[in-house]
Amino acid sequence: MTRTTPERPVDVKAPALVPEVSAHRRMGTRLHPRPGTPARDQSSVGGPFLWPAGEEWPFCQEPHPRGRGELLRDVRLRRRILAEAWSRPSDSGTPEGPTDEEREVLKSLRRGRHAPELADTDPIPLLAVTQLFTRDVPGLQGPGDNDLLQVFWCPFDRHGDGQHPGLHLRWRNAAEVTGPLIEAPEPKVVGRGDYVPEPCVLHPEQVLEHEYEGLLPRDLQERIEEWEEANEGDDEDKDGVGGPTYQHDLSIPPGWKVGGFASWHLTDPMPVDCSCGRPMDLLLTIDSKEWDGGSRSWVPVEDQPVVDELDANIPTQISLGRWGSLRIFTCPADPTHPHRVSLQ
Ligand SMILES: [Zn+2]
Ligand SMILES: [Zn+2]
Incomplete structure (x- = not known):
C-alpha cells in the first residue's frame, strides 16, 4: 500500500x-515506515542489511559503559508479548492485555548488569537501523556509483558531544554484494530498549x-x-x-x-x-x-x-x-x- x-x-x-x-x-x-517483513534487498527500517559476508560488521569502540541495560532478546520478547496480548480477542470484545502469567514474564525482563564482562572500550556490534536504496528514495544520492545507504547505531547514549546513540553511515554499491551475510552480529545488551528498531517496510x-x-x-x-x-x-x-x-x-x-x-x-x-x-x-x-x-x-x-x-x-x-x-x-x-x- x-x-x-x-x-x-x-x-x-x-x-x-x-x-x-x-x-x-x-x-x-x-x-x-510501517511494520512488515522487509527482505535484505529492500529499503527498510530495522530490516536485514545487504552486507557482504566477507566484510567486517561495524562495531563501537568509543569509551562508555556497555554492560548495563536491557538484553536485546528481552526487548523483543516484551514487544511480542504486548503485541499479542493487545490484539487477542476477549469475551468483552475489547482486548484485556497481558494475562497474569504474561505479566510475571514482563516483570522478569529487567534492566541490569547483563554483560559484566564488557570493559568500556570492548568492541560491540552496531545495530542495523535503516538501509535505503537510492532507487526507492527520490532525492537520495550517494557518492560515486554508490546506491545503498546503510545507517547503524550503537544503542547506548554518551557518544560524541551529546547524549545520543553512536551513528555510523556506510554507502555501498549494491551490485557488488554477491555473497550476502545471512545473520548479522548484534549486541547482547542495549542501553535503551527504545533504540531497537522494529522491522518496517517503507x-x-x-x-x-x-x-x-x-x-x-x-x-x-x-x-x-x-x-x-x-x-x-x-x-x-x-x-x-x-x-x-x-x-x-x-x-x-x-x-x-x-x-x-x-x-x-x-x-x-x-x-x-x-x-x-x-x-x-x-x-x-x-x-x-x-x-x-x-x-x-x-x-x-x-x-x-x-x-x-x-x-x-x-x-x-x-x-x-x-x-x-x-x-x-x-x-x-x-x-x-x-x-x-x-x-x-
Ligand atoms: Zn565538508
Ligand atoms: Zn557506543
Missing part, C-alpha cells in the same frame, strides 16, 4: 504568503516542504503571523482545533524522512556547519513519532482509519526520549567529511 499525504489545509497561494514563501521551498521524501513519498519559520526573513514571519491570526490559527494549537498554521500544517512534515528542511522547534535554529566550513545538508531525520496532536494534518490518507490506535504513530518503536528526533547532516561538497548529528 502506498502512503499519501493529504493536500495541505493551507492555501499556499494565499496572497499574504506569495511570492516570498515560494523561495523557501524544497522537496523532502517521507519514508512512512513507502517513500515526495512532499513539498517549507523552511522552518524562525529562519524566514523577519518581515515574512510577521506576515505569516498576521495571516494565521486572520485564519484563526494558533501556534499553541496542539489538538488540531483552530485554523491551520505555517508551522504545523505547511512547513515540515513529522516522521522519518530523507532531505527536506530541519525543524528547530525546541532549541531555536542553530547552524550545522561542516569542518570544512560549509553549511551541511540534512540527509536523514529519525523521528520518534510519525504524527502527534500538532501534526495530524500530515497523517497519510491510508492511515486515517487507525490514527488513534495504540502505537499506530510509532511503527518503528524507536523513541529518542526527551528529544523527538535525531537528524543526520552531511557535507554537500565531500561525502567523506564526517557527518554531524543534531537532536530536536
